[in-house]
Amino acid sequence: MKRMIRVLVIGLSTLAFSGLSFAQAKPATPAAPTVEKKAETKAKISRVSGEVTAVDAKAGTLAIKAKDKDVNLTAESKSAKGALGKIKVGDMVRVSYTEKDGKMIASSVKAEAKSKAATTEKKSDTKTK
Secondary structure, X not given: OHHHHHHHHHHHHHHHHHHHXXXXXXXXXXXXXXXXXXXXXXXXXXXXXXXXXXXXXXXXXXXXXXXXXXXXXXXXXXXXXXXXXXXXXXXXXXXXXXXXXXXXXXXXXXXXXXOHHHHHHHHHHHHHO
């Protein structure tokens, strides 16, 4: 009787462990490419506001002087390039951009309303003339 129980326990143990080895037999798929794609789609969007120092609507480039730095941007989308056609040097703008391969790519360009101080200075200049 003891011998039969021993044979039964050994047989069941062998079956139990062989089932685990079949579960691990699947080859691992590389997860790195899917992780990279997710990282590309979740690019960090940054914003900058400042005065336009240079604009080229045909080339899709824009240079802005912000408070503490000069920023050179490139517009690739049709909407951003279209907005560059309406902007001129000296305008105040707010730009949303992402950084890709070391370049700053503008996703949206919006002209900001000029401050009241700047408009009152211009009015006073026109009155004195």
